Amino acid sequence: MSLKLKETAYSKRIKEGxxxxxxxxxVASAQGRFRTGRLTQAAILGDWEEWRRLGEEIRSHTIENxxxxxxxxxxxVSKRGGNVFFASTAEEANDYIKNIIKQKNAKKxxxxxxMVTEEIKLNEAIQETGAEVVESDLGEWILQLDGxxxxxxxxxxLHKDREQMRQTFTEKRGYTGSSDPDxxxxxxxxxxxxxxxxxxxxxxxxxxxxxxxxxxxxxTNEGNADMVYSVPDTxxxxxxxxxxxxxxxxxxxxxxxxxxxxxxxxxxxxxTAYTGVRSEEEIDGPEEYHLxxxxxxxxxxxxxxxxAALHCIRCGACMNVCxxxxxxxxxxxxxxxxxxxxxxxxxxxxxxEDHKELPYASTLCGACTxxxxxxxxxxxxxxxHRQKIVEEEKKAPLSExxxxxxxxxxxxNPSIYNMSTKMAHTALKPFEKDGVIKKGPGPLxxxxxxxxxxxxxxxxxxxxxxxxxxxxxx
Amino acid sequence: xxVHNREEFLNHVAKRLGxxxxxxxxxxxxxxxxxxxxxxxxxxxxxxxxxLIKQAQEIGTNVFRTNKDGLVNVLKDAIKxxxxxxxxxxxxxxxxxxxxxxxxxxxxxLQVHVWDYELGKDNMRxxxxxxxxxxxxDITLAETxxxxxxxxxxxxxxxxIMPKDYIAIIPTxxxxxxxxQAASQIHNRIANGEQIETCVSFITGPSxxxxxxxxxxxxxxxxxxxxxxxxDDE
Numbered sequence: 126m127s128l129k130l131k132e133t134a135y136s137k138r139i140k141e142g143x144x145x146x147x148x149x150x151x152v153a154s155a156q157g158r159f160r161t162g163r164l165t166q167a168a169i170l171g172d173w174e175e176w177r178r179l180g181e182e183i184r185s186h187t188i189e190n191x192x193x194x195x196x197x198x199x200x201x202v203s204k205r206g207g208n209v210f211f212a213s214t215a216e217e218a219n220d221y222i223k224n225i226i227k228q229k230n231a232k233k234x235x236x237x238x239x240m241v242t243e244e245i246k247l248n249e250a251i252q253e254t255g256a257e258v259v260e261s262d263l264g265e266w267i268l269q270l271d272g273x274x275x276x277x278x279x280x281x282x283l284h285k286d287r288e289q290m291r292q293t294f295t296e297k298r299g300y301t302g303s304s305d306p307d308x309x310x311x312x313x314x315x316x317x318x319x320x321x322x323x324x325x326x327x328x329x330x331x332x333x334x335x336x337x338x339x340x341x342x343x344x345t346n347e348g349n350a351d352m353v354y355s356v357p358d359t360x361x362x363x364x365x366x367x368x369x370x371x372x373x374x375x376x377x378x379x380x381x382x383x384x385x386x387x388x389x390x391x392x393x394x395x396x397t398a399y400t401g402v403r404s405e406e407e408i409d410g411p412e413e414y415h416l417x418x419x420x421x422x423x424x425x426x427x428x429x430x431x432x433a434a435l436h437c438i439r440c441g442a443c444m445n446v447c448x449x450x451x452x453x454x455x456x457x458x459x460x461x462x463x464x465x466x467x468x469x470x471x472x473x474x475x476x477x478e479d480h481k482e483l484p485y486a487s488t489l490c491g492a493c494t495x496x497x498x499x500x501x502x503x504x505x506x507x508x509x510h511r512q513k514i515v516e517e518e519k520k521a522p523l524s525e526x527x528x529x530x531x532x533x534x535x536x537x538n539p540s541i542y543n544m545s546t547k548m549a550h551t552a553l554k555p556f557e558k559d560g561v562i563k564k565g566p567g568p569l570x571x572x573x574x575x576x577x578x579x580x581x582x583x584x585x586x587x588x589x590x591x592x593x594x595x596x597x598x599x
Numbered sequence: 600x601x602v603h604n605r606e607e608f609l610n611h612v613a614k615r616l617g618x619x620x621x622x623x624x625x626x627x628x629x630x631x632x633x634x635x636x637x638x639x640x641x642x643x644x645x646x647x648x649x650x651l652i653k654q655a656q657e658i659g660t661n662v663f664r665t666n667k668d669g670l671v672n673v674l675k676d677a678i679k680x681x682x683x684x685x686x687x688x689x690x691x692x693x694x695x696x697x698x699x700x701x702x703x704x705x706x707x708x709l710q711v712h713v714w715d716y717e718l719g720k721d722n723m724r725x726x727x728x729x730x731x732x733x734x735x736x737d738i739t740l741a742e743t744x745x746x747x748x749x750x751x752x753x754x755x756x757x758x759x760i761m762p763k764d765y766i767a768i769i770p771t772x773x774x775x776x777x778x779x780q781a782a783s784q785i786h787n788r789i790a791n792g793e794q795i796e797t798c799v800s801f802i803t804g805p806s807x808x809x810x811x812x813x814x815x816x817x818x819x820x821x822x823x824x825x826x827x828x829x830x831d832d833e
Binding site for chain 1 (some may be wrong): 600601602603604605607608609611612613615616617620621622623625627628630631632633634635654705714716719720722723727740742743745750751752755756757760761778779781782783784785786790794795796797798799800801802803804805806807808809810811812813814816818819820821822
């Protein structure tokens with residue numbers, strides 16, 4: 126199943142992103158706040174580099190021993206009355222969940238925010254059963270009403286302004302209030318309360334599964350995940366197979382890193398840790414519980430030079446510092462996972478064919494690597510992707526290929542090359558402005574479409590080298 | 600309960616990792632650094648309380664400090680401040696010890712429901728209509744001003760999630776430096792073969808969201824307002 130969100134070409138998506146003034150300002154301001162928040166909280170915590178090192182060690186040990194910890198997790202969930210389904214593909218996961226819905230004859234399913242369910246397109250699958258599925262995270266709910274896609278993994282509706290939200294509420298739910306955020310949120314609360322109380326099944330994602338006790342940890346601010354957990358009698362958790370830690374002690378370290386890196390907070394309003402089914406006399410929580418563990422391409426990353434990409438804890442810090450994300454926005458990546466981690470992960474999960482441009486959506490400045498709380502070498506992975514695309518897959522984006530082909534023909538023939546370097550200064554003079562060429566002709570077009578080329582000097586390097594001994598000027 | 604497709608799935612994972620399947624013998628390594636353990640470990644109880652109060656105020660939570668004798672009056676004022684009438688609380692041993700039962704009996708204007716599992720889902724319906732949920736913290740994290748609740752048959756998660764506002768009573772004996780100590784306590788219980796609660800909640804201030812133009816709004820799904828009452832019990 127493809128991670129692609131739309132069929133629109135990359136170049137068009139970028140243009141759409143760049144010209145969306147509201148979204149550009151929103152992203153720039155969000156990046157500023159998230160980044161400052163993260164740095165402030167890291168400074169208050171102190172020893173940030175030690176924390177990052179610990180985070181990296183925990184993630185790397187867990188993924189190295191993933192089979193062991195998944196075994197332990199599934200045993201413990203089962204002991205506490207839960208069912209566990211290991212799904213190799215999105216289809217397997219969706220089919221299993223659809224079956225539960227059919228067996229329960231469920232009419233309404235309420236969900237809390239989950240990236241992996243976006244990835245496997247679970248909502249579409251659920252709709253095939255005829256059941257209604259309601260996203261309960263405020264941002265996700267707004268997007269769902271609008272049929273829109275998330276553009277950021279932490280604040281999914283970042284690209285929308287309050288007036289657009291007001292219009293959506295008015296058109297879809299008969300809202301009559303103002304665009305004041307408090308009033309909009311109160312309206313959403315009333316609307317969703319009813320959905321929680323009447324839902325047959327709840328579905329949550331998973332921030333960290335704890336192997337030693339079969340516990341699922343959810344890190345949220347709104348409290349919707351607690352409602353999804355507490356109310357419906359049947360609960361399903363969907364988790365990517367790598368979202369696991371050995372014990373509660375590692376969970377704590379990663380939650381400490383996650384909330385600081387994601388939103389610059391010491392902790393979120395809710396960290397909820399639930400285990401299996403409720404006991405006989407308990408009222409809250411499910412009487413029937415299913416944990417769905419999803420591979421969907423992740424195992425292809427194991428044992429490769431990209432394995433550390435599975436260390437990701439989904440904080441979004443990399444997109445909050447990325448200059449390219451800032452300018453093109455989340456939708457331009459055309460994947461459930463945008464930003465630098467999306468550019469690394471999407472081609473790994475879904476192949477290069479549909480996503481070959483993503484590793485080029487980076488200036489390789491390394492800000493993402495520096496921001497990552499578990500030290501994933503993101504920009505180095507983007508370079509590795511580019512190497513693979515060029516060397517193995519021969520799927521470099523068209524502009525890059527044409528450019529290299531042109532340069533290859535030109536540079537590969539000594540007489541043409543010599544002549545052209547001698548002629549270059551004169552020939553390119555009309556294209557030069559302030560010492561650089563912004564719109565080059567012929568083979569240079571491919572290059573200058575994406576970047577500037579320094580104007581050739583009057584004397585070529587070879588000429589200068591030859592003349593050097595004859596007293597040529599340096 | 601049933602576990603599906605595990606063998607095939609885990610064999611594939613092991614194969615991709617380039618080694619035989621590993622189902623036992625894995626020990627957590629000794630991490631090369633452990634900054635979480637030293638953090639705030641040398642602070643005195645009073646310093647921890649100061650940190651807790653500052654952090655609680657920073658996240659928009661009212662904080663009061665009193666002792667067992669003064670609790671009822673502070674609680675009364677807090678309920679009044681929130682104009683609360685319908686109250687829900689857990690069937691907690693501490694209710695009696697802290698004088699809450701006598702207080703609820705004497706306050707004829709309040710409609711108080713004490714969680715009773717024999718009433719089944721009615722508890723949840725009452726919680727949903729309640730103005731205020733009153734809870735005791737089991738472990739309190741000073742760094743983040745977080746209240747920990749071990750939910751059980753006498754204490755549903757709904758008490759702190761569904762009402763409009765909540766009031767947390769925090770015995771100062773429950774205060775630890777940070778999340779680290781709470782996580783270690785729970786880990787140690789598991790290591791000793793104990794079964795942990797079905798739901799452990801770590802709650803910090805009111806419910807909130809920044810999903811609309813990054814503006815912080817409170818009370819999106821959970822409580823709109825929160826009050827912490829610290830009670831010196833040592």
